[in-house]
Amino acid sequence: MLETAKKEEEHRNGLIRQMQIRNLYPRLVGNVNGKEINYTINKHEISIGWANDNDFVLPFDTVSSHHAKIVFNGENFEIFDLESTNHVIVNGKIVTQKSLKNTDMIGLGEVILTIFI
Numbered sequence: 001m002l003e004t005a006k007k008e009e010e011h012r013n014g015l016i017r018q019m020q021i022r023n024l025y026p027r028l029v030g031n032v033n034g035k036e037i038n039y040t041i042n043k044h045e046i047s048i049g050w051a052n053d054n055d056f057v058l059p060f061d062t063v064s065s066h067h068a069k070i071v072f073n074g075e076n077f078e079i080f081d082l083e084s085t086n087h088v089i090v091n092g093k094i095v096t097q098k099s100l101k102n103t104d105m106i107g108l109g110e111v112i113l114t115i116f117i
Helices: 002-021
Strands: 027-032 035-040 045-049 068-072 077-081 088-090 093-095 097-099 105-108 111-116
Touching: 002 068, 077 088
Parallel strands: none
Antiparallel strands: 027 035, 027 111, 045 068, 068 077, 077 097, 088 093, 088 105, 105 111
16 A cells, blocks of 8 residues: 555656656636636646635636546646536537647636646
8 A cells, every 4th residue: 555655656756747847837827707817737637626625726606616637647738527517618529538738728617718738
């Protein structure tokens, strides 16, 4: 058990080092009800939702408490729907998992974000 945790931590640290070396710090940018949203991804995995225990908190009624997560897999960033009520939409299509590209449009309930990688 301890060895598994150590391997997971080494893997996580390796992904963080890759992000640092490659200067990969994508930004999520949007505008909701006149409020500008700007979030820089600085970890290999972030959670998104209205609950305060998320990395990126979006306090909107149509966003689920734990709506989605974005993960750096060593090659690219992927978004995963965490069984949200209003789905994750990328470029107009409902997805459960999708690799993200620069300027993809991400819909999380009423919130529309553009990712800049």
